Amino acid sequence: MKLNIAVLPGDGIGPEVIAQAVKVLKAIAMEFNHVFTFQNALVGASAIEKTGNPLPEETVNICENADAILFGAIGNAAFDLDPYAKIRPEQGLLRLRKSLGLYTNIRPVIAYDDLLNKSSLKKKQIANTNILIYRELTGGIYFGEKKLSDDGNTASDICEYTRFEIERIAHLAFKAAQSRKRKLTLVDKANALESSRLWRRVVQELAPQYPNVNLNFMYMDNAAMELIVNPRQFDVILTENMFGDILSEEASVIVGSIGLLASSSIGDNHCMFEPIHGAYSKAANKGIANPIASILAAAMLLEHFGLDDEAALVREGVDKSLKLHITTPDLNTKYDNITTTKVGDFIEDFINNPDETNLN
Amino acid sequence: MKLNIAVLPGDGIGPEVIAQAVKVLKAIAMEFNHVFTFQNALVGASAIEKTGNPLPEETVNICENADAILFGAIGNAAFDLDPYAKIRPEQGLLRLRKSLGLYTNIRPVIAYDDLLNKSSLKKKQIANTNILIYRELTGGIYFGEKKLSDDGNTASDICEYTRFEIERIAHLAFKAAQSRKRKLTLVDKANALESSRLWRRVVQELAPQYPNVNLNFMYMDNAAMELIVNPRQFDVILTENMFGDILSEEASVIVGSIGLLASSSIGDNHCMFEPIHGAYSKAANKGIANPIASILAAAMLLEHFGLDDEAALVREGVDKSLKLHITTPDLNTKYDNITTTKVGDFIEDFINNPDETNLN
Ligand SMILES: CC(C)[C@H](C(=O)O)[C@@H](O)C(=O)O
Ligand SMILES: CC(C)[C@H](C(=O)O)[C@@H](O)C(=O)O
Numbered sequence: 001m002k003l004n005i006a007v008l009p010g011d012g013i014g015p016e017v018i019a020q021a022v023k024v025l026k027a028i029a030m031e032f033n034h035v036f037t038f039q040n041a042l043v044g045a046s047a048i049e050k051t052g053n054p055l056p057e058e059t060v061n062i063c064e065n066a067d068a069i070l071f072g073a074i075g076n077a078a079f080d081l082d083p084y085a086k087i088r089p090e091q092g093l094l095r096l097r098k099s100l101g102l103y104t105n106i107r108p109v110i111a112y113d114d115l116l117n118k119s120s121l122k123k124k125q126i127a128n129t130n131i132l133i134y135r136e137l138t139g140g141i142y143f144g145e146k147k148l149s150d151d152g153n154t155a156s157d158i159c160e161y162t163r164f165e166i167e168r169i170a171h172l173a174f175k176a177a178q179s180r181k182r183k184l185t186l187v188d189k190a191n192a193l194e195s196s197r198l199w200r201r202v203v204q205e206l207a208p209q210y211p212n213v214n215l216n217f218m219y220m221d222n223a224a225m226e227l228i229v230n231p232r233q234f235d236v237i238l239t240e241n242m243f244g245d246i247l248s249e250e251a252s253v254i255v256g257s258i259g260l261l262a263s264s265s266i267g268d269n270h271c272m273f274e275p276i277h278g279a280y281s282k283a284a285n286k287g288i289a290n291p292i293a294s295i296l297a298a299a300m301l302l303e304h305f306g307l308d309d310e311a312a313l314v315r316e317g318v319d320k321s322l323k324l325h326i327t328t329p330d331l332n333t334k335y336d337n338i339t340t341t342k343v344g345d346f347i348e349d350f351i352n353n354p355d356e357t358n359l360n
Numbered sequence: 361m362k363l364n365i366a367v368l369p370g371d372g373i374g375p376e377v378i379a380q381a382v383k384v385l386k387a388i389a390m391e392f393n394h395v396f397t398f399q400n401a402l403v404g405a406s407a408i409e410k411t412g413n414p415l416p417e418e419t420v421n422i423c424e425n426a427d428a429i430l431f432g433a434i435g436n437a438a439f440d441l442d443p444y445a446k447i448r449p450e451q452g453l454l455r456l457r458k459s460l461g462l463y464t465n466i467r468p469v470i471a472y473d474d475l476l477n478k479s480s481l482k483k484k485q486i487a488n489t490n491i492l493i494y495r496e497l498t499g500g501i502y503f504g505e506k507k508l509s510d511d512g513n514t515a516s517d518i519c520e521y522t523r524f525e526i527e528r529i530a531h532l533a534f535k536a537a538q539s540r541k542r543k544l545t546l547v548d549k550a551n552a553l554e555s556s557r558l559w560r561r562v563v564q565e566l567a568p569q570y571p572n573v574n575l576n577f578m579y580m581d582n583a584a585m586e587l588i589v590n591p592r593q594f595d596v597i598l599t600e601n602m603f604g605d606i607l608s609e610e611a612s613v614i615v616g617s618i619g620l621l622a623s624s625s626i627g628d629n630h631c632m633f634e635p636i637h638g639a640y641s642k643a644a645n646k647g648i649a650n651p652i653a654s655i656l657a658a659a660m661l662l663e664h665f666g667l668d669d670e671a672a673l674v675r676e677g678v679d680k681s682l683k684l685h686i687t688t689p690d691l692n693t694k695y696d697n698i699t700t701t702k703v704g705d706f707i708e709d710f711i712n713n714p715d716e717t718n719l720n
Contacts, residue, residue, distance in 0.1 A: 075551060079551075080577065081577070083550050083557040083561045084557075090552060094552065120485045121481055121482070121588075122481070141501075141552075141553065142553070146554035147554065148554055148558070152523075152561075153523040153524075154521070155520070155521055155554045155555045155558035156504065156520035156555055157553045157555050158516055158517070158519075159501060159516060159517045159518075160514065160516035161514070161516075162513055162514045163513040190443050191439075191440070191448065192454065192501075192502045192602075193501065193502070193506075193517045194506035194507065194508055194515045194516065195516055195517050198508070198512075198514075200443035201512075204443070217440065217441070221605045221606045221609040222609060222638075224606045224607075224609055225609045225610055225612055225613060228481075228610070228613040242549070242552075245581045246581045246606065249581040249582060250581075250584035250585055250588070250610070253585060253588040258585060278582070
């Protein structure tokens with residue numbers, strides 16, 4: 001298969017973790033005789049620095065013409081501390097999602113057996129957890145009209161949703177539930193928000209089309225608790241943009257490190273794959289960033305194109321690295337010199353030589 | 361002291377847990393020679409049933425003339441499943457907060473030593489956690505303009521904040537931090553929301569007035585993770601209405617049961633005390649509802665009026681009940697017949713006879 005992949009490393013630890021994902025994809029291409037080409041583009045704070053724009057036109061063009069996008073992370077501390085900045089790194093990511101129509105963000109949360117004791121949660125609490133979060137990604141309060149009064153004393157954001165926006169992702173979530181444990185939980189705040197009540201109505205109306213899916217509803221505040229107290233009750237979670245952002249980052253505690261969670265962002269014409277963690281500028285260039293989330297994002301990319309054997313090999317490599325403790329300090333307790341690059345190298349070696357790779 | 365207390369039991373388990381709090385307050389009044397009078401009023405689904413209005417005028421009058429309000433819980437399953445209902449139980453609570461100007465909601469999150477093993481989190485993770493959440497309660501997206509288009513296909517909510525609304529609660533949070541570990545964390549989503557950026561600006565501007573308080577900022581998605589991964593890093597958390605709702609319910613996992621968390625809602629002229637849990641209609645009238653949150657709400661009420669010895673005695677009673685496992689099934693593993701009323705009776709007995717109370 002020929003795949004033209006746009007690579008947007010972004011800021012902070014983005015470049016170093018994405019480099020490992022690219023390395024892994026190259027190894028897969030070699031091993032399976034695919035032709036993957038990679039085209040780098042700027043986004044975020046590094047794009048602002050070089051061009052003044054968090055999402056340069058050239059980047060949009062490269063992404064529009066690519067078969068898939070691999071995205072790192074964006075943001076940096078200077079911007080975080082400056083609530084007056086008019087141009088912000090995050091605009092790069094938000095505009096990209098919007099302009100490519102990437103309306104569905106899929107975030108798997110799977111408790112790895114080998115990592116059960118890394119979690120802040122008790123082992124028995126999380127074992128066998130397997131959740132798929134469907135987060136709406138191009139609507140809601142991030143994209144509604146924003147206002148700041150002339151005197152700077154009043155600020156507002158609008159959270160708006162349309163039936164169309166809800167239906168298209170809801171269908172995908174129902175279908176995902178059908179192929180899994182057949183349970184779909186809509187998370188909203190319908191006891192306080194009009195937009196949430198629309199979500200509840202639309203999803204309720206679609207339910208009869210999926211009679212074998214058990215649909216239930218949960219308020220967001222309650223879900224934030226239930227996710228920790230009883231994560232195994234969830235199969236597929238469907239939710240709006242900001243609730244999905246909060247819930248999926250919270251869910252990382254189940255897996256043991258946010259450095260392990262990847263996501264895919266899907267639209268009708270484009271697809272993007274990224275780790276869910278942020279740019280962590282403080283950790284950049286120290287070799288301590290966990291590349292697994294990015295490598296799993298690469299696996300999700302392969303799966304998206306039906307390259308299931310290829311993805312399975314990547315996942316096996318990841319599993320093996322975890323089993324052998326070839327992991328960065330966020331997870332590793334056994335060795336203290338495993339860098340970002342070493343983890344990538346190990347998984348690359350494994351792909352080249354699945355039967356012979358061991359730590360030495 | 362004379363205190364005129366409005367009692368709003370509300371729906372579901374509200375009445376049975378609030379009855380225990382009233383029992384405890386009566387015992388305190390007797391023991392310390394105070395005159396507490398109690399006046400019941402309707403709110404929520406039970407008020408809709410009887411009057412068609414989730415917050416009857418009479419209830420507002422009773423609350424306005426009271427020194428303090430004791431609130432149970434509101435909501436019921438029928439309304440939860442009907443996203444078309446125009447009149448909703450929650451409006452009772454939301455309008456009450458707004459009309460009494462209860463703009464600051466304070467939620468303490470304290471890991472009880474005797475309960476460390478009840479939490480979903482590992483013991484070493486949560487020991488010594490002591491967080492005070494300051495949640496803004498009368499602004500934000502719950503109260504902004506709500507719209508539903510005529511065709512029912514577009515719905516929106518506005519999240520708006522003014523400098524004034526942010527300043528008044530921020531001062532209280534800074535002061536609370538000053539009397540504690542001197543750390544204040546503002547939780548927002550300033551990388552995506554204009555209203556959050558206003559929060560960040562205003563709080564940054566106030567900081568020089570509190571030079572001994574260490575102010576830091578955290579994005580809400582990240583906070584939802586950090587609260588679990590490293591809860592001891594927090595002292596006072598300040599946040600807007602909906603984020604506070606989510607974070608404080610999530611924080612209940614630290615304490616072991618949401619049945620243990622109480623809150624006070626404070627304005628310039630009124631004050632209200634309530635458990636943070638909901639109405640759980642399914643658990644109503646079974647004797648299984650944990651009354652501790654309501655009893656601790658009563659303790660917060662006493663503290664609000666400077667009755668610190670009285671409150672301390674209530675808290676001692678709660679501690680003793682926990683130590684002796686006189687607790688409802690959500691916590692109890694030792695005895696299986698401890699009802700809501702029994703817990704209340706035990707704490708009442710303790711107040712009457714602190715030195716002699718034991719289980720028998
Ligand atoms: C950077 C930020 C705007 C973004 C979001 O909230 O969507 C991030 O947290 C994410 O989840 O991808
Ligand atoms: C009932 C609901 C509207 C309310 C809220 O979200 O404020 C509740 O969850 C709470 O926290 O008191």
